[in-house]
Amino acid sequence: MSGPVAPTNLHSLTRPKGFSVASGTCGLKPSGRPDLALIAADAPCPSAGVFTRNKVKGEPVKVGIRHLRASGGMLRAVVVNSGCSNVATGEQGRRDAVAMCRQVAETLGCATREVVPCSTGVIGRHLDMGKVLPGIGAIAPRLARGRQADADAARAILTTDLVPKAASRTVTLGGKRVTLGGICKGSGMIAPNLATMLAFLTTDAAIEPAPLKALLQECTAGSFNRVTVDTDTSTSDSVLLMANGAAGGRVIRKPGASYDALRDAAMDLCRDLAYQLVCDGEGATKVFRVTVEGAKHERDADRVGRSVAESPLVKTAVHGGDPNWGRLTMAVGKSGAAVRPELLTVSVGRVCVFKAGMPTRLTATEQRALTTAMAAREVPFAIDLGLGGGRCEWLGCDLSREYIRINAEYTT
Amino acid sequence: MSGPVAPTNLHSLTRPKGFSVASGTCGLKPSGRPDLALIAADAPCPSAGVFTRNKVKGEPVKVGIRHLRASGGMLRAVVVNSGCSNVATGEQGRRDAVAMCRQVAETLGCATREVVPCSTGVIGRHLDMGKVLPGIGAIAPRLARGRQADADAARAILTTDLVPKAASRTVTLGGKRVTLGGICKGSGMIAPNLATMLAFLTTDAAIEPAPLKALLQECTAGSFNRVTVDTDTSTSDSVLLMANGAAGGRVIRKPGASYDALRDAAMDLCRDLAYQLVCDGEGATKVFRVTVEGAKHERDADRVGRSVAESPLVKTAVHGGDPNWGRLTMAVGKSGAAVRPELLTVSVGRVCVFKAGMPTRLTATEQRALTTAMAAREVPFAIDLGLGGGRCEWLGCDLSREYIRINAEYTT
Numbered sequence: 001m002s003g004p005v006a007p008t009n010l011h012s013l014t015r016p017k018g019f020s021v022a023s024g025t026c027g028l029k030p031s032g033r034p035d036l037a038l039i040a041a042d043a044p045c046p047s048a049g050v051f052t053r054n055k056v057k058g059e060p061v062k063v064g065i066r067h068l069r070a071s072g073g074m075l076r077a078v079v080v081n082s083g084c085s086n087v088a089t090g091e092q093g094r095r096d097a098v099a100m101c102r103q104v105a106e107t108l109g110c111a112t113r114e115v116v117p118c119s120t121g122v123i124g125r126h127l128d129m130g131k132v133l134p135g136i137g138a139i140a141p142r143l144a145r146g147r148q149a150d151a152d153a154a155r156a157i158l159t160t161d162l163v164p165k166a167a168s169r170t171v172t173l174g175g176k177r178v179t180l181g182g183i184c185k186g187s188g189m190i191a192p193n194l195a196t197m198l199a200f201l202t203t204d205a206a207i208e209p210a211p212l213k214a215l216l217q218e219c220t221a222g223s224f225n226r227v228t229v230d231t232d233t234s235t236s237d238s239v240l241l242m243a244n245g246a247a248g249g250r251v252i253r254k255p256g257a258s259y260d261a262l263r264d265a266a267m268d269l270c271r272d273l274a275y276q277l278v279c280d281g282e283g284a285t286k287v288f289r290v291t292v293e294g295a296k297h298e299r300d301a302d303r304v305g306r307s308v309a310e311s312p313l314v315k316t317a318v319h320g321g322d323p324n325w326g327r328l329t330m331a332v333g334k335s336g337a338a339v340r341p342e343l344l345t346v347s348v349g350r351v352c353v354f355k356a357g358m359p360t361r362l363t364a365t366e367q368r369a370l371t372t373a374m375a376a377r378e379v380p381f382a383i384d385l386g387l388g389g390g391r392c393e394w395l396g397c398d399l400s401r402e403y404i405r406i407n408a409e410y411t412t
Numbered sequence: 413m414s415g416p417v418a419p420t421n422l423h424s425l426t427r428p429k430g431f432s433v434a435s436g437t438c439g440l441k442p443s444g445r446p447d448l449a450l451i452a453a454d455a456p457c458p459s460a461g462v463f464t465r466n467k468v469k470g471e472p473v474k475v476g477i478r479h480l481r482a483s484g485g486m487l488r489a490v491v492v493n494s495g496c497s498n499v500a501t502g503e504q505g506r507r508d509a510v511a512m513c514r515q516v517a518e519t520l521g522c523a524t525r526e527v528v529p530c531s532t533g534v535i536g537r538h539l540d541m542g543k544v545l546p547g548i549g550a551i552a553p554r555l556a557r558g559r560q561a562d563a564d565a566a567r568a569i570l571t572t573d574l575v576p577k578a579a580s581r582t583v584t585l586g587g588k589r590v591t592l593g594g595i596c597k598g599s600g601m602i603a604p605n606l607a608t609m610l611a612f613l614t615t616d617a618a619i620e621p622a623p624l625k626a627l628l629q630e631c632t633a634g635s636f637n638r639v640t641v642d643t644d645t646s647t648s649d650s651v652l653l654m655a656n657g658a659a660g661g662r663v664i665r666k667p668g669a670s671y672d673a674l675r676d677a678a679m680d681l682c683r684d685l686a687y688q689l690v691c692d693g694e695g696a697t698k699v700f701r702v703t704v705e706g707a708k709h710e711r712d713a714d715r716v717g718r719s720v721a722e723s724p725l726v727k728t729a730v731h732g733g734d735p736n737w738g739r740l741t742m743a744v745g746k747s748g749a750a751v752r753p754e755l756l757t758v759s760v761g762r763v764c765v766f767k768a769g770m771p772t773r774l775t776a777t778e779q780r781a782l783t784t785a786m787a788a789r790e791v792p793f794a795i796d797l798g799l800g801g802g803r804c805e806w807l808g809c810d811l812s813r814e815y816i817r818i819n820a821e822y823t824t
Contacts, residue, residue, distance in 0.1 A: 056745030056753045088741065088753075090770050123738045124771040235742055312724075313819055320820030326535045329500065330647055333468030341468045341500075358502050359536040400820075401813045407725055408732030408812075 006163035010151035012181035016204035018246030020143035023156035026135025028083030034156035045244035047075035052237035059093035073209030107140035165276040171265035176249035196236035206245030207252040223270035283402030295390030300337035305394030307335035315399035343386030349373030418575035422563035424593035428616035430658030432555035435568035438547025440495030446568035457656035459487035464649035471505035485621030519552035583677035588661035608648040618657030619664040635682035641693035695814030707802030712749035717806030719747035727811035755798030761785030
């Protein structure tokens with residue numbers, strides 16, 4: 001793998017009906033690249049957000065949480081800037097984040113609380129509001145739909161990412177064809193940017209704010225929370241989902257078949273975006289997928305998946321293409337999950353390398369299959385704990401010298 | 413720092429009265445370096461062990477736990493081999509570990525259960541008992557005391573370590589001068605060795621098995637469990653402490669002033685050894701010390717210390733000499749501990765870089781002091797959470813390209 005590859009079709013956020021996007025450049029990045037994006041529904045609509053669990057939160061995150069609550073989960077727009085994260089900026093930072101929302105609200109004719117702000121980039125510096133506010137004023141009247149607008153928005157939210165990330169899905173709910181779209185950014189936490197993971201999702205499905213929030217939490221837990229580049233958690237991570245109901249059809253008010261179908265499509269979309277994130281991880285040259293089965297319960301499965309995906313020894317083994325079952329069993333054992341080595345099975349691709357407490361004896365054919373699996377761009381690890389029904393999947397990327405270079409040689 | 417430096421004086425295990433050591437080469441390492449060590453008390457004495465929490469445990473660890481229990485915590489000797497860890501070897505592995513103990517017992521004239529075995533090195537391979545048993549038979553009659561014998565033993569337990577590690581301390585208990593000594597090995601978990609952390613400690617203090625066990629647990633928690641090279645946990649980690657009472661004086665039977673004094677000396681010794689481990693961490697070029705204060709309780713202090721010491725972004729910042737307060741506050745925030753950013757203070761050396769939710773404005777003199785502190789061989793980070801009395805100290809090492817090279821290019 002010579003580097004991450006952008007999806008050929010970036011048509012995403014405005015594939016669902018009733019959404020439009022705008023983006024542009026106000027001058028926050030030294031590179032002069034686009035740094036502003038606006039995602040808007042035609043009218044305020046049910047929306048949900050999931051935010052970083054880091055206790056040191058950026059000011060825009062705090063304002064976003066407050067606006068979502070104050071609006072009863074009904075948003076008109078999300079405004080995003082890259083180049084400056086507005087983190088560790090105190091009271092002035094809070095006022096600046098609110099001012100971004102007010103500027104959008106004035107242009108679109110909605111309430112300030114119906115807008116959520118997101119910022120990503122250098123931390124510890126104040127936003128240059130002399131650039132940001134006119135910038136928002138300039139792009140807001142140019143909201144548009146279509147492939148090009150989406151592609152531009154996907155690029156405007158990037159910081160250290162190498163490629164833009166976007167995806168979309170369709171699903172039929174009660175006879176109505178519903179569309180979901182999303183973009184995201186993030187490639188590790190490169191300082192001083194703390195390169196935040198941001199994801200913005202839209203759908204024309206009809207669903208009330210409460211089940212929408214549950215759905216987004218489920219999907220985030222099963223996708224973005226199960227990928228890891230370097231175990232670190234940004235102070236600004238945010239996932240936002242707006243659902244305007246423009247596709248028509250019955251409004252989803254509670255769990256049931258329609259909720260499940262929408263959740264599955266959204267999960268699939270989020271996993272696609274999460275996969276793109278890992279592929280673009282700092283210094284990543286390879287991706288690995290950890291499939292865990294047979295755990296005592298899902299929580300244990302998650303522990304094992306995380307432990308394997310985050311282990312620097314597993315990550316370097318993937319980098320070096322070394323089929324090192326010892327590192328895999330070590331990472332399983334240290335996970336904190338219930339493990340009985342004599343019931344544990346570990347496979348790389350279709351080759352079982354560890355079983356019943358012992359490494360397996362491989363035939364020459366199996367040895368070759370193992371070498372091929374480890375050399376692939378995507379390495380599949382399967383772990384069966386043999387204890388119960390808990391299962392999950394994690395994604396990780398390898399750890400390379402390039403990660404060290406990026407993160408050690410960057411000087412604030 | 414051009415690499416770890418061995419202590420000039422390796423006199424350690426046999427500084428306390430009534431202990432002797434022997435070591436030699438039986439041919440388990442391709443390099444032909446020494447691979448066998450024996451540590452013996454003149455008679456069975458109160459002993460304690462702390463072992464890996466990894467649920468995949470090596471056979472010698474399981475045998476060691478059983479022997480300590482069966483002997484009522486009264487050991488005569490510890491036998492160690494390097495070059496082969498006897499991990500993931502099943503029933504045969506268990507029998508081999510017991511056979512090592514039996515061979516020692518027959519030569520020294522004690523019970524098999526009074527001997528604990530430790531093995532470190534390649535995993536998934538059976539011990540070559542045709543070499544090990546005669547090897548033990550050859551060194552056991554050559555038990556000796558003194559600087560050279562200790563230095564040889566410290567070298568015989570090494571695998572990928574660059575230098576031997578040893579230390580000693582003295583303390584006066586109720587008018588009696590008591591001595592403690594120790595050696596250890598470990599430098600990360602290099603595959604396929606899973607380069608285990610092993611530490612062996614001796615003292616001529618008089619103390620019963622029960623308080624000795626409590627003391628060793630306290631000391632391990634405050635030293636070896638607060639250092640990190642790469643977050644991974646070996647399947648064979650073991651710390652063993654033998655206390656033969658040869659210094660004379662009242663036997664310590666419960667907590668009190670004598671217990672506290674002995675515990676403090678042992679803690680100091682263990683921290684010295686742990687520091688030597690970190691300095692010899694795989695690819696390490698620098699060490700950093702994380703002092704946490706003002707946490708709600710000690711558990712929270714520990715969470716913060718661990719989170720900072722394990723963060724790859726902090727480790728790469730130390731490697732690059734970048735005074736990146738953003739990464740430090742991020743690592744504090746993601747630790748899971750109670751954190752109120754407005755009460756948080758972060759300092760590098762004597763320079764405060766973050767206070768009251770904001771980065772501090774540094775004078776030119778402070779900037780220079782900061783650069784000097786980050787460039788030092790040992791970087792001191794101080795974190796005050798401003799919430800309570802919880803405190804602790806963690807040690808970590810930087811993350812370098814050399815770590816990647818060692819762990820990615822090693823082929824099983």
